[in-house]
């Protein structure tokens with residue numbers, strides 16, 4: 001057991017402002033214990049020559065269904081409703097705890113190598129997801145995805161309660177449990193109100209898909225005379241911490257409601273483009289004060305699990321759809337991928353930026369690559385030119401979880417074998 005790690009002579013992006021800085025980073029007890037030039041390389045520390053690194057905060061994946069790696073490439077190129085009802089849901093009904101455990105690890109291996117140190121994951125068999133996150137060393141906000149229209153659906157709410165009791169604040173707070181009503185169009189308003197009460201009784205948050213497609217937006221207005229956002233508010237979802245995924249179709253009033261209630265938003269540009277759901281008005285929302293994070297969504301609607309790639313897409317998508325190149329700058333995209341994602345998860349006191357006292361969730365990019373030269377604006381290089389493959393080391397809660405094609409905590413040969421064989425079995429019948 002070492003006393004900690006000292007990254008020496010690094011370039012790093014400091015604080016919530018991601019300010020380019022040069023110096024050492026001292027990691028102790030899972031936290032950033034010191035920053036500055038020439039820190040004391042005391043005996044017992046792991047010394048790392050970081051002179052060719054750019055160190056960034058760990059990327060925050062604000063919306064994932066990690067176990068869907070098992071369905072990567074299955075039923076692609078369909079609209080959301082057809083894809084879910086005819087392809088995804090019938091196969092998901094057959095998943096076991098073991099399938100979800102191994103499927104989640106496949107995604108976590110990919111995410112850690114891409115510098116993702118935090119996920120907000122909504123799915124079924126969540127004990128298996130929690131165990132996979134524990135084993136991989138990643139930080140996680142977990143919720144049981146719940147579809148609810150009648151009394152028969154109460155079992156999943158009980159499962160979310162049990163998940164909370166078992167896992168909330170586990171591993172020194174590395175795992176949090178929120179509630180996961182699936183979506184405003186897959187739960188009745190009464191069910192949403194019941195879930196909100198469960199979350200608020202436990203002083204925890206809610207993660208839900210809201211207004212992903214035009215179809216949902218129109219359907220709810222016809223059925224209830226309310227937009228998905230207004231319906232979520234009326235059901236009481238915004239009384240405590242709440243993270244909505246997508247928020248593609250929003251009225252001006254919806255945007256004001258989200259801002260006034262400090263509702264975070266997980267923007268999933270690859271998924272929204274692939275399913276042709278539309279373009280979330282990210283620039284307007286951020287201007288109104290909404291905290292917007294980046295999400296990968298599941299591996300079957302993206303199909304890669306890199307927040308860096310989605311942050312690039314977020315910038316490009318907003319510029320193109322609004323015909324305005326000044327919207328979502330590289331710096332803003334990087335902010336969304338880090339501290340703003342942490343804010344959307346109400347976790348920013350602990351994670352999301354490089355500052356003394358914060359968790360040591362850090363990504364070391366190897367800058368000895370042609371697309372890093374020159375590097376006038378690190379944010380622009382990261383967002384527009386860098387690849388996830390440039391990631392050389394990743395620390396989560398101070399532990400080295402990825403280094404040059406190796407995941408010290410994980411048996412990747414077994415994970416890839418289980419992932420392939422279980423996916424094959426699921427799709428065969």
Ligand SMILES: [Zn+2]
Nearest residue numbers: 209245297298
């Ligand atoms: Zn989703």
